[in-house]
Structure formats: structure tokens, C-alpha cells
Amino acid sequence: MQWHYAIRLSSLYQPQSLRELLQRTWLLSRKIVHFLRINERVLVNGKYVPVNTIVQGGDLIELNFESSDFDTPLPPFDPDFTQAPIILYENSDLMVVNKPTGVKTHANQPHELGSMMNFLQAYFKDTENEAYNVHRLDQFTSGALLVAKNPVVVPILNRQISTKVINRTYLCVVSGHLEQSKGTINVPIGFDPDDKRKRQINGLNPLSAITHYQVLAQYENSSLIQVDLETGRTHQIRVHLSYLGHPIIGDPLYNLDNTQQPMLLHSWKIRFPLPFNLETIEVTAPIPDYFNFLTK
Incomplete structure (x- = not known):
């Protein structure tokens, strides 16, 4: 399998070396740049040039990737045709889908069905695309989920997440x-020693966790909160808000007063720069109707 990119640099592009463009701006790893260089699969204006060559606005950069360049394994998810995914944004490299509450991001067992990755594998049937999991949402969290369609952009998106270039806003x-x-x-979050499903403040093997919040509205017995993540630990929002004494309504793990209703946690917006492009986009997932339960 091969992937070809032809990118015309904007007239506003500030000159830098080809190596800096590939590694610093486009976030390709040194290993991938090495493969492109030694196999002469990176061209500038139709010709192979050394990676220390200065490129500038108007130059045409061509990249040719092969499957052997990447360590990313093929997705192990079987296609599931029982539910069509709701696409919020899509281009040739990636997509943002609207994950419903109650649906897992990915299957955990061989041949398990019913997850978003299963639905997307079915969506990609008869194409050359695959559904690559970039980040996950908890099963009962709804909203915007970023998915890669090829192994070229998987490490780029992973680096965007690790360097906090991707911004995620929740309601x-x-x-x-x-x-x-x-x-x-x-406050750090670690494993709960008494329940493998759960996390807890300063639990086993804690990792730093930073959550920013803002109250948008108050109701009789509840509050609507906007949350921005600086880190992305498992159950981070749920654990942090429970720690404050204000658990999320409908949370089956961290709210002792949980009622039989959907968990009111929604991945509302995701903002990120498109790979091989300096354009930053923001994708918004519509707020589910059941959020009106306590806000009327």
C-alpha cells in the first residue's frame, strides 16, 4: 500500500530547511524522514533534493509513503453494518464522528462488534481506508471522536495529542x-485498587491530571459545566468533578445518586491543525436532546 501527497506551500510560508518542514512543522518522525530521504521519496518541485535544502512559499512538496515505513498495525476490528456512523467532518486522512452514548470507542475482544471502530470499518468497506483509533471516549460519553484513516497521519495526530496541540472541550x-x-x-489520578473499572485521586501509579472548568449555567439542583482538558487520563473529568463533590449526573461509577438516565458528559468541540496543512479547524458535535432533562 502506498500514499502520495502533493502539497503546495503557501505564499505566506516562512522559508526553512526541508528537514525542518518535515519534522518540526509536519511532525514526521526522524525515522520516517530517514526512509523518505534514503529512498528519494520526497521531491521538491519534481526533483529529489537534500533535506537541508531551503524550501519556500510556492514550492511543491511531494511525499510518497509505503506501508513498510510504519509500525502501526492494521486495525483488528471486524466490520459491523448495524449502525451508520454520523460524520461531522471528513477528508482523505481523517474524520471526526459523533459517538453516541452507550457505544464503545473500540472493541476489546477478538471479533467483538458494536463499537465505533466496528461501524467505521463497515463504512470503509470497498475503500482503501481503515479505522485507526487515535483517542478514545468512555462508553457513556457522547460526542466528537477523532479517527485516522491511514497509518501516515496516526503518529502525527498522536504527537499533536502528546504536545497538547489538539484541544478538546466537553460539556x-x-x-x-x-x-x-x-x-x-x-491532582493526580491513579488506579483504584478495589475496582479495576475505576480510577481515583492519588491511586495506584498516579499520573498528573489537569482539568480546567467553567460554570455556564446553574439550575435548581445542578450546573452546566464547560471543561477543557490539559491532560487526557482515563475517566479524568469524571474523577476530578467527583473529587470536587459535584459528580456528573448519570455517571454509573462515580455518582452514588446515579439515576437511570444517560451520563451527561459530551465531547462538544475538538480543535486541531490538519496534517500537512497549517489550517486549524474546529469541529462541534451537536448537544444531545437528553441534556435538556435538567435544563428546562
């Missing part, structure tokens, strides 16, 4: 009223 409804209208929660 949730929590129990009660917070003392402060906005703030930052900066």
Missing part, C-alpha cells in the same frame, strides 16, 4: 452548585 451537567464559577483541578 457536562453535575450535581449541585460549584463554589467557584471557574477553576483548575490539578
Whole structure:
């Protein structure tokens, strides 16, 4: 399998070496740049040039990738045709889908069906695309989910996540009223030694976790909160808000007063630069109707 890219640099592009363009701007790894260089699969204006060559606005950069360049394994997900994914944004490299509550991001067992990755594998049937999991949403969290369509952009998107270039904004409804209208929660999260499903503050093998929140509205017994993640730990929003004494309504793990209703946590917006492009886009997932339950 091969992937070909032809990118015309903008007239506003600031000159730099081809190596800097590939590694610093486009976030290709040194290993991939090495393969492109030694096999002469990177061209500038139709010719192979050394990677220390200065490129500038108007230059045409061509990249040719092969499957052997990448360590990313093929997705192990079987296609599931029972549910069509809702596409919020799509180009040749990636897509943002609207994950419903109750649907897993990916299957955990061989030949398991019913996850978003299964539905996307079916969506890609008879194409050369595959569904590559870039990040995950909890099963009962709805909203915007970023998915790669080829192994070229998987490491790029992973680096965008690790360097906090990708910004994710969530909405949730929590129990009660917070003392402060906005703030930052900066406490580590680790494993719960008594329940392998759960995480807890300062649990086993804790990792730093930073959550920024802002109260958007208050209701009789609840509050609508906007949350921006600086880190992306498992169950981070759920654990941090429960730690404040304001668990998310409908949370089956961290809200002792959980009622039989969907968890009111929604991946609302995701903002990121497109690979091989300096354009930053923001994709918004419509707020589910069940969020009106306590806001009327």
C-alpha cells in the first residue's frame, strides 16, 4: 500500500530547511524522514533534493509513503453494518464522528462488534481506508471522536495529542452548585485498587491530571459545566468533578445518586491543525436532546 501527497506551500510560508518542514512543522518522525530521504521519496518541485535544502512559499512538496515505513498495525476490528456512523467532518486522512452514548470507542475482544471502530470499518468497506483509533471516549460519553484513516497521519495526530496541540472541550451537567464559577483541578489520578473499572485521586501509579472548568449555567439542583482538558487520563473529568463533590449526573461509577438516565458528559468541540496543512479547524458535535432533562 502506498500514499502520495502533493502539497503546495503557501505564499505566506516562512522559508526553512526541508528537514525542518518535515519534522518540526509536519511532525514526521526522524525515522520516517530517514526512509523518505534514503529512498528519494520526497521531491521538491519534481526533483529529489537534500533535506537541508531551503524550501519556500510556492514550492511543491511531494511525499510518497509505503506501508513498510510504519509500525502501526492494521486495525483488528471486524466490520459491523448495524449502525451508520454520523460524520461531522471528513477528508482523505481523517474524520471526526459523533459517538453516541452507550457505544464503545473500540472493541476489546477478538471479533467483538458494536463499537465505533466496528461501524467505521463497515463504512470503509470497498475503500482503501481503515479505522485507526487515535483517542478514545468512555462508553457513556457522547460526542466528537477523532479517527485516522491511514497509518501516515496516526503518529502525527498522536504527537499533536502528546504536545497538547489538539484541544478538546466537553460539556457536562453535575450535581449541585460549584463554589467557584471557574477553576483548575490539578491532582493526580491513579488506579483504584478495589475496582479495576475505576480510577481515583492519588491511586495506584498516579499520573498528573489537569482539568480546567467553567460554570455556564446553574439550575435548581445542578450546573452546566464547560471543561477543557490539559491532560487526557482515563475517566479524568469524571474523577476530578467527583473529587470536587459535584459528580456528573448519570455517571454509573462515580455518582452514588446515579439515576437511570444517560451520563451527561459530551465531547462538544475538538480543535486541531490538519496534517500537512497549517489550517486549524474546529469541529462541534451537536448537544444531545437528553441534556435538556435538567435544563428546562
